[in-house]
Amino acid sequence: MFKNFFSTRWGIIAVGAVIGILAPILQKLGNPGNMGICVACFERDIAGAVGLHRAAVVQYMRPEIMGFVIGSLIAAYLFKEFRPRGGSAPIVRFVLGIFAMIGALVFLGCPWRAMLRLAGGDLNAVFGILGLIGGIWIGTLFFKSGYNLGRSQATYTSAGWILPIIMIGFSALLFIFPMIKDQAQNGVLFYSVKGPGAMHAPVLIALVVGIGIGFIAQRSRFCTMGAFRDLILFRQMHLLSGVIVLTAAALVTNLILGQFKPGFEGQPVAHTQMIWNFAGMLVAGLAFALAGGCPGRQLFMAGEGDGDAAIFVMGMIVGAAFAHNFGLASSPNGVGPHGIAAVIIGLLVCLFIGFTMRKK
Amino acid sequence: MTEIVDARGLSCPQPVLMLINALKKTDEGEIEVLVDTEASKENVSRAAEGKGWKVKNIQQDNLEYRIFLVKN
Numbered sequence: 001m002f003k004n005f006f007s008t009r010w011g012i013i014a015v016g017a018v019i020g021i022l023a024p025i026l027q028k029l030g031n032p033g034n035m036g037i038c039v040a041c042f043e044r045d046i047a048g049a050v051g052l053h054r055a056a057v058v059q060y061m062r063p064e065i066m067g068f069v070i071g072s073l074i075a076a077y078l079f080k081e082f083r084p085r086g087g088s089a090p091i092v093r094f095v096l097g098i099f100a101m102i103g104a105l106v107f108l109g110c111p112w113r114a115m116l117r118l119a120g121g122d123l124n125a126v127f128g129i130l131g132l133i134g135g136i137w138i139g140t141l142f143f144k145s146g147y148n149l150g151r152s153q154a155t156y157t158s159a160g161w162i163l164p165i166i167m168i169g170f171s172a173l174l175f176i177f178p179m180i181k182d183q184a185q186n187g188v189l190f191y192s193v194k195g196p197g198a199m200h201a202p203v204l205i206a207l208v209v210g211i212g213i214g215f216i217a218q219r220s221r222f223c224t225m226g227a228f229r230d231l232i233l234f235r236q237m238h239l240l241s242g243v244i245v246l247t248a249a250a251l252v253t254n255l256i257l258g259q260f261k262p263g264f265e266g267q268p269v270a271h272t273q274m275i276w277n278f279a280g281m282l283v284a285g286l287a288f289a290l291a292g293g294c295p296g297r298q299l300f301m302a303g304e305g306d307g308d309a310a311i312f313v314m315g316m317i318v319g320a321a322f323a324h325n326f327g328l329a330s331s332p333n334g335v336g337p338h339g340i341a342a343v344i345i346g347l348l349v350c351l352f353i354g355f356t357m358r359k360k
Numbered sequence: 361m362t363e364i365v366d367a368r369g370l371s372c373p374q375p376v377l378m379l380i381n382a383l384k385k386t387d388e389g390e391i392e393v394l395v396d397t398e399a400s401k402e403n404v405s406r407a408a409e410g411k412g413w414k415v416k417n418i419q420q421d422n423l424e425y426r427i428f429l430v431k432n
Contacts, residue, residue, distance in 0.1 A: 007402045081398045083423060088371065143377060151369030154396075154423065221399045226372060233373060234380070234407060292371045304397075308371070 004079075006219035009241060015220040016242035020249025022209050023116050026064070028257050029201035033268025034120035036250075037064055037213075038113035039295035040104035040284075041269075043313070044320035044329075045197050046170065049189050052317065053324035056184070057195025061174045063203055065299065066167040067210015072218035072303025073164045074211070079219070084160030086307025089149040092353055093291050093308050097315020098322060099346035100287035100295065105320065105329035106280025106339045107131070108270055110295045111224035111288070114281065115243060117270065119250035121262035124270050124277050131278035135285025136228045142290065142354035143233060149292075149357060152308055160305025163313060174203065196269050214303060223297035225288040271334045276343065280330070283346040290353055362390040367400060368424060375400040376407045383411055390416075393427040401425045 005011045023036030035041055041058075048059030076082040104110050107128040109117060114132060117125035139147075177187030179200075184193050192198040200206065216222075220242065227239040254260040264272050271277070288294050291312050293301060298316075301309035323329040328342040336342075365382050367375035375395050382391055391413070393404050405415045408429045419426040 004398075004402070079398075083397055085369070085396075088369070143373060148370070148374060152371070153369065221402070223372075229373060234376060234410075236407070236410065238406065292373075306371075 004219060006216060007221065009238065012220050012222065012238060012242035013245045015216045015222050016245035017249045018216060019112075019213055019222070020119070020246040021253050022213065023112075024119075024250055024253040024257055024259055026201045026206065026209060027259060029205060030199055031201050031206075032196035032199045034117040034122055035109070035113055035196065035269060036116060038109050038116070039065065039068075039299065040101055040110035040316065040320075041108070041113060041196070043101070043295070043316050044105060044323070047317045047320040048197060048324070049191070051190050052321035054190070055324040055329075056197075057192050058197040058324070059190040059192045060179070060197045060200055061170055061189055062200070063171060063174060063207035064210035066171045067207045067212075068214040068217070068296065068299040069164050069167040069303040070171075071211035071214020072300040075215040075218040076304040081218075082157075082160060082305050084155050084157050084305040084307070085152040086155050086159060086311075088152040088308045089357070090308060090311045092149060092357065093312045094315040094318075095349065096287045096291040096353065097298075097312040098319035099349055100284050100291065100312075101316040101319030102323050102328050102342050103280045103283030103285075103287060103346055104295070105323040106335060106343055107277050107284065108330050110284075112246075112294070112296055115224070115247045116250050117267070119247050119260075120254050120267075121260045122267040122270050123262065123264050124267060124272055124274070127274045127277040128281040131281030132285040133228050134278070135282040135287070136225055136289045137232055138282075138286050139289025139354070140229060140233045142358070146358035146360060147290070147354055148359050149290075152306070155307065157305075159307055162307065163302040163310035171207065178203070214300060217296065218300045218303060221297070222300075223294050225285065225294040226297065229289055269332065271330050271332055273334050276330070276335045276339065279343045280339075283343055283350060286347070286350045286354070290350060362392050365391060365393045367404070368394050368396045370400075372399070372403065376403050379404050379407055380411070383408075383413070388431045391429045393429065394424060395427065396424050401427060
């Protein structure tokens with residue numbers, strides 16, 4: 001029987017190393033600081049590109065996200081792992097996606113970016129990572145007490161294609177209405193003229209890197225939430241070894257590229273409010289745990305035909321719109337005017353889901 | 361008697377949790393785990409081997425996997 005190399009210890013380490021090297025290179029090629037790859041930030045930029053929110057500095061149709069889904073789809077088909085499925089509490093997953101995004105945008109990053117920020121010397125990330133682990137730990141307590149969103153059902157192949165088709169459509173829009181220098185809009189797409197949304201690697205490179213990462217991440221089941229969850233729940237280091245190697249590889253790459261700048265103050269797209277860095281990621285980590293995957297993993301599962309993961313992704317994109325329209329997202333100046341209220345509500349919603357959706 | 365754990369349609373970490381709960385009740389013998397994704401198959405096999413069980417055989421039946429675990 002053919003053994004999947006990527007599912008071995010060396011496989012997950014190799015995938016962590018590849019992502020850890022490619023992310024800082026994408027930053028070198030134009031992506032924002034310590035944001036070579038950030039699933040939450042990039043989905044937020046996509047929400048802005050299609051006008052779901054109108055925060056002028058974070059609007060761009062990020063090709064990496066499309067690449068992740070398409071790469072995973074290709075891998076799933078090539079290795080006969082495409083499994084169209086869905087129907088495991090979709091509305092719950094949608095809401096978890098919304099609050100996962102809101103929490104991540106209070107911190108300013110998904111777990112991938114938390115690691116990349118640390119690897120770039122941003123010590124504020126430490127509090128985000130601690131919050132992430134705390135949130136996942138709460139999630140494991142729910143798992144131990146029977147929390148479960150129920151079984152998914154097999155469904156039509158075309159149902160599994162819905163999110164990949166959306167992503168292919170988004171990519172098409174990017175080519176039909178490309179960014180024009182100093183122009184805030186082209187056709188239906190909004191573009192940032194300044195700020196992080198205006199910073200990006202060349203489109204084709206970003207897309208190809210995204211597809212490559214999507215492919216190997218699908219094979220390896222790379223997941224930053226699962227990394228800590230499996231350690232806490234099962235004392236298993238498998239997924240965590242990938243995350244550790246990602247961070248180490250990104251650190252080395254940043255040192256080589258001159259992108260390592262240690263400290264708390266003046267870090268790119270970051271703020272220094274420790275408590276809210278912690279609490280934002282606490283909510284996000286709990287939401288990821290309850291939904292069964294970090295934002296990246298949800299994209300890869302969606303590429304394999306998992307409609308429940310696709311719903312979570314849509315929840316995150318809608319959550320980004322709420323986050324910016326309601327002033328919940330942080331900025332380099334600190335938390336947004338309603339960010340603290342959003343964290344508290346997000347925590348209460350996640351606890352409600354965790355406590356009430358347990359099977360005896 | 362072989363104990364059967366049906367984890368079909370369940371996502372991470374449920375299949376492994378169910379396996380571990382089953383292992384608590386059984387010190388040795390045979391356990392059969394049903395899953396329907398490749399990732400769950402790998403996770404269950406990895407967890408079982410970590411607990412000293414052997415993966416005797418994996419049958420693929422359409423879109424499902426039957427994992428036969430033994431410990432003597």
